[in-house]
Amino acid sequence: MPLPPQHYLNNGYGVKSWLLTRDHKRIALLYLAAVTFFFFIGGAFAVVIRLELATPAGDLVSDETYNKLFTMHGVMMVFFFLIPVIPAVLGNFLVPLMIGAKDLAFPKLNLASWYIYMLGGLFTLYALVTGGVDTGWTFYTPFSTVSSTTKVIPTALGIFITGFSSILTGLNFIVTIHRMRAPGMRWFRMPLFLWSMYATSLIFVLGTPVIAITVLLIAAERVFQFGFFDPARGGDPVLFQHLFWFYSHPAVYIMVLPSMGIVSEIVAAFCRKQVFGYEFVAFSSLAIAVLGFLVWGHHMFIAGESVYAALIFSILSFLVAIPSAVKVFNWTATMYKGSISWDTPMLYAIGFIGLFTVGGLTGLFLAAVGLDVHVTDTYFIIAHFHYIMVGGTIMGYLGGLHYWWPKISGRQYNEALAKLSAGIIFVGFNLTFFPQFVLGYLGMPRRYHAYPPEFQVLNVLSSAGASILGVGYLIPMVYLMWSLRYGKVAGSNPWGATGLEWTTTSPPPTDNFTQTPIVTQEPYVYPRVEGRVA
């Protein structure tokens, strides 16, 4: 079986045909290259951090270098990988395909958002090569505005600029989903991935402007000596924390909601069943997006917050568990009595559900004020948010990348290697981060390069896990690249899945469909099957 004669990948080969493209599918691949680059930079910092922490003494790097390492790790991973990764890569590729449109509503804006992202990345890379930043990715004032002598301004500007690429992506998705749906594609016929993209886009457009103004205030405070957050000049540092977390808590849902959408798609396709409680899953995405804006105060339980504020933020944080649990429950119910095939995407989806559940349940620990005060600024927090952000986001992302890879590239990857690396990642991840729960509970604080010797065993376990995890991330790079040339041709619908993206060729033509599709039924209509047909 050959590839289709005309598709978006062979529609021009020159550099210009890529760098000036307005095709959402090519822009998705530009993003794929860029976020992968930033992922490995952020990962390199993690490698050095874990090497340093293999021994109790602070012997590999100085404390100042260590501060810069964890800051740059956080900045790179949060702003340049985790936030854009799924929306900008898979969302870009899939939103028009899934609603049966030729492209996003604003293709030029889409390309512009990639350039804006790259410009923001350049600012941050500049900060990195000229000495780095040491404030932590949270930029707490007054340290970031008064004390730190490192490259705060270029990093802040990099984040400010990159924010606009998020805003434009979110705006593009919202308008596209509202105005570009194919005939018959009603809201409740949309695949759940689109619901999650819509909810994510809402956070993009409502949250990102606030972090933009916040980092701008930081830059202004440093450049013009305005005193917004500096007590010596009349300001209040806690106000910074409010503004920062107003965005940065919802940002976690920017990372994890898209993954949830992917898991819904994968679970339906590999259990060959309608997603249990479709409407509940769809609305739980919106509920998470809305509730996510009301809980930021749980990051400030120890920052002099009033008892009443803490109480309310605590209760609201507990409430987020409800829509999250609705999803986990519904995925599980979908699998129940489904005819499950254990292909790589499904392995990642199951991995996601497991890790997200651990991350979410430990989040409930942290929503309780008393326990949070006990473990604030310890490795318990680190472990918790890595379970959500790495265990959640990256598992979902890799699951989605494998699921749609035949659509993106037209070819199938090596299934055995893919399963192997999914297993390695799962084991490596848990070995890295589970010991950190224990470390944090025992009292090891975050952001120090040295620690008491009794913590060494758990730290060595964590470092060993990190090396396994690193290998797990490298293997897909290799076999996915390899498949581009040598992979078996996949055909339009290798998984036998529903959804408009599977009705067009793989890779799709530049205009996505030869004629505008007409939608006549709900998503995930799978015929009943007895056992699996190979």
Place this chain on the structure above:
Amino acid sequence: MPELAHHHPALAHQFENLAQQKEASTLGMWVFLVTEILFFGGLFATYCVYRHWYADAFTAASRELIVWAGTTNTAVLITSSLTMALAVRAAQTGERRLLMTLLAATMALGCVFLGIKAFEYYSEYIVHHVPGPGFQFEAEHYRHAQLFFSLYFMMTGLHAIHMIIGLAVMAVMWWLSYRGIITAEYYNPVEVSGLYWHFVDIVWIFLFPLLYLIGRHAH
């Protein structure tokens, strides 16, 4: 008519027809304005917190602003919103000359606003009200008056940047009208730019009382 719409030169390939394109760009601008509200919202929230805490210092500092300049600028901007609204109307009815005149009037008023604003900044610089080591104010309110002026420069500065972007957008609209690209059938760019212009005006409508008028009552 649908056949004609299909071949309209301004129709982008991803849309089915001009109506869909118009709806999409209008919705796009509204979503963008929502992000702008959140952007300024962070600043307004900051302002309100400090205004509440340091009411006396903020009142004292507010009295130092040149209120006639702010008032004049408010009138100038409201008038520019009128000419902008009339420009959109002229675009809809396809009156090209009138459209160009009204866009030019809007730009002229925008420039007057920025000119007056620059004069105010200069006056404040002369009397050492720019925050930093050279800041001067009566000792009692020194720190928090400085905070007021930090917010004043940040808020009006960001607003002025938005005005400058608006002027650039209007210049493009003028050029499109001059080239005859804006017609009664395809006037959406003017309408969408108008939304932006009105938004920037409305931000000022909030800035003016918050910054200039809080010290004017009673006392």
